[in-house]
Amino acid sequence: MKPTLEEKSLYGEGVQVLNRRADRSVYQITDETGNAKMISYEVFEGITVVYNEVHMQEFSVDINPSEEVFEINHCREGRIECEFQNGDYLYMADGDFSVNRKEGTRHHSYFPISHYHGVSITVVPKLAQRELDHHFGTGQINLEQICRALCGRRGFFLIREPEWAEHIFFELYCLPEQIRKDYFKLKVLEVLLFLSTIGGETNQPSVYFPRGQVEKIKIIQKQITEHMDKKYTLEQLAAEHEMALTAMKSCFKGVFGSGIYSYIKRYRMSAAAKMLLETEHTILHIANCVGYENGSKFAAAFKDVMGMTPREFRQNREGKQYFLHDKMSEWS
Template sequence: MQPTSLEKSLYGDDVKILSRRDDMAVYLVTDKTGSAKMTSYQVFEGIDIIYNDVHMQKVHIDIKPSQEMFEINHCNEGRIECEFHNGDYLYMAEGDFSVNRKDGYCHKSYFPLSHYHGVSIAITPKTAQKEIDCQFGENKINIEKICNSLCGRKGFFLARQRERIKHIFFELYCVPEQIKKDIFKLKVLEIILILSTLEGEYPEQKTYFPRMQVEKIKSIHKQITEHLDKKYTLEQLAKEHDIALTSMKNCFKGVFGSGIYAYVKKYRMHAAAQMLLETDHNVLEIANCVGYENGSKFAAAFKDIIGVSPSVFRESKNGYYI
């Protein structure tokens, strides 16, 4: 099944079609680091809902829309990096939602945790406005004006978790198949209605990080995750990568969602879990591989992160605790 020129313009030249019917299509992008699956449903003419299931660190997509498009994104799990023309970076975390303008900019999506689940609503205002008028009355809600107002000059609007809107998005992740089409219509209209009330309501809450700083943090991440048997102090890392200690700590947490020590501990335990399932090494050998010389300290750390002891986890064989 070959992608159309429109599908390539939205998902990249390397996209594959796993399945397609009149109102739904499943797309797949892969590389040596993993895969990203996008399941797209047409809700109204000019409005689609896309479920994103990402297990890779980077997705390179040249987005070349033929008309002005906007995308509403909600992050359910993981993190996603947002890069701007001026070199600033911003990060969406679990529960955040954004509105951004699709303007033909070559977009490289980066997922710091190599894990992202979220939903997107793609809107082509000129096509969608007719349906909006049918639902709310002519000239009551101008979707293009609302999106442009929220996006501003940067072309991007981000809202951190808000109880008022949280339930709207989260209900999209548990829709029964038999009523999916009708629920999608209700939820899209509800989200658009809420967006029409947001102008001026959300103060600036964004924390931007400059490209040079982010690149240093990614180098630090690469170093500490590729050498799990080694231990580094924060001062050592900051000096080695020529970055102020406070800036390093703040930026690392901004990019990866937790402090360096907490992140490395979790990363080590998940790496150890994979070794327990995939190798015949004994527990102490695996502990040494991830930087622990003391077996009891390793077992305590493993249980703290995974929930059971290494021996119980290995006995499970299927790794259902991860």
């Protein structure tokens, strides 16, 4: 199926339409780094629920909405980068909830660990307001006021792992297909009704990272993943990239969700697991490729991350499937 102009404006020129019917469309974006799948449901006029399954590091879309649009997001698992006009960055992680304005601009989405699952509710206030007035009475829920109150000057509102968001969104991930359309209406109204009561005062302080630091951290991540056979000390990396040691450690964890040594270990084990599946190389050779000269130390590290030894992993069909569906998507 060919994408419409509206679909291209939302997901980019390279979007594929896998399936389309009156109230549900399935889209896919694919490149050499992986793929992203979006399942979109039209709930009311002006309100859409989208399931996002991303297994790639980044993509860009030219967004040019004809009306004011805001988006409600819940991150079930993974990480996504949020960039602000002043050059600051913020990162959503497991359980986080956000509201943001979508303005006419080139939108670049970056997923630090190439893994993101979540739900988005896209709202066009001028179109959706009629539906809410019909259900709750005129003016009881004011969408433009919700957007202004929550998004404010920055255009973005974030709460870290709120219990109420987990309760509201959990059910959206477990719905049978046959009842989704009607159930979405209840859940969307529940979310908007709740947002109309909280205002911006519950917005929690967040750690923002300046563009210069983030760019250096991404260079460091690329360096340590492209040269897995080399060993780096934190002091060496900080000096080489002209960063204070504390700032480097803090920013790396903020972007990628773990410390540098922990990230290197898990990335190396992911790469080793892929080689165990796709090549006939000896386990010692694979250990050397990911920076381990000692086979027993490599086996211990692999078991710590993957839950089984390299030999067991190579022989265990269930272990291979577990890795392909979870570990690869998260750490490759």
